[in-house]
Amino acid sequence: MGNAPLFEKMLCKFLTDQSFAEARKSFESCEWQSFMRNVHTLKGLSGNLSINVIYHTASQIVSLLRADDLTDQSFAEARKSFESCEWQSFMRNVHTLKGLSGNLSINVIYHTASQIVSLLRADDLEGAKALFPSLEEEYGAVSKAIGLAAEADQR
Template structure:
């Protein structure tokens, strides 16, 4: 199965994403495979569980950037919402935003695992 086919459910703009990697699908694939081992989500989850606002902001901001660079816009957007809720001191939105990040992150991992396995 081709990586574009597997990642299509979580990548909204495949063409732009591939261009970001100079048209080199194999380079994008390399970074996607590394993404599943990245600890940023774990850091965000831990910060959320500890109600550590600064750590949540850092981890969510990092996740936002990583996801955007990989073409995972929905995960990037969910992470941006988490950053915004921390910066605006809106703990009433943390649970909702964390759930959105969790859902999008899991969808990305599921897609990557389909390709990697």
């Protein structure tokens, strides 16, 4: 970094910042919005200082918190568009689910969603319809596992 005084000032801010303490307190009291806000701040501070270990971990936490709501919403929308035969909407929602599951390394959902999107792009509606029950089953199993892990963490 070419500006040593600025770096020193930012480093002092990082060392005195309360984001980590506040994030821990929010986590322990299950205040998820506050937790996300504090981890996001920690992500920004560590990224500005190139403290990559903290930055990458904070980034993963923020992504997981954001994806949790989005994944449930995307799957619900995919199911709704599947049931109402709105195939463009179905493809868009499955594509979103594919991206979120890829970001979270949930490979079983990612690969099935990828296959469905490819089939829809190739106008193979029957193939896509045939795979959707597998996607639904995989999504249910992953959601259940995440729920069990969250319950265990709260004990």
